[in-house]
Amino acid sequence: MNPMKELTTWRAACYCGAASLSCRAAPRGFMHCHCGQCRRLSGGAFSSWLSLPGEAVQIQGQAALREFAPTANGRRFFCGHCGSHLYTLDSRMPEIIGVPAGAVLGPEAGGPAVDAWPCASGHYFCSDGAPWVALPEDGLPRRGGVDGMSPLPD
Ligand SMILES: [Zn+2]
Ligand SMILES: [Zn+2]
Numbered sequence: 001m002n003p004m005k006e007l008t009t010w011r012a013a014c015y016c017g018a019a020s021l022s023c024r025a026a027p028r029g030f031m032h033c034h035c036g037q038c039r040r041l042s043g044g045a046f047s048s049w050l051s052l053p054g055e056a057v058q059i060q061g062q063a064a065l066r067e068f069a070p071t072a073n074g075r076r077f078f079c080g081h082c083g084s085h086l087y088t089l090d091s092r093m094p095e096i097i098g099v100p101a102g103a104v105l106g107p108e109a110g111g112p113a114v115d116a117w118p119c120a121s122g123h124y125f126c127s128d129g130a131p132w133v134a135l136p137e138d139g140l141p142r143r144g145g146v147d148g149m150s151p152l153p154d
Helices: 003-007 036-042
Strands: 010-013 020-023 029-033 047-053 057-060 065-068 074-079 085-090 096-100
Touching (some): 020 096
């Protein structure tokens, strides 16, 4: 492991900048989700999620945030001004804050360098993926089925 990764500051912000978060600890995971919830939430073909350790995350601009709880487990926080999704909490994984990777700032704005990003663990919920876009040929594992997590044949 590269010890420099531990020193990277992860920063994410909404479109208008009213709300943001920062984390000075290594991500616990990185994955791509192709489920229908993520598609509607983001408006994109799929969502890339960074899992940050919750105890190391600081939220700025909390007053700008609104909450949407689509399920008994999930609480999604988005900016009340611009609508950007900033993070999600899941009561089944209380130690983790899920951050849409597209909200993460680049190094020019104090975010991580490209080589600080972990390799994504795979594409999940591929069976529910948008029919109008092809999965990237990136060599990552593809998972799907009823639970979204079952290995799929190549
Ligand atoms: Zn905003
Ligand atoms: Zn999803």
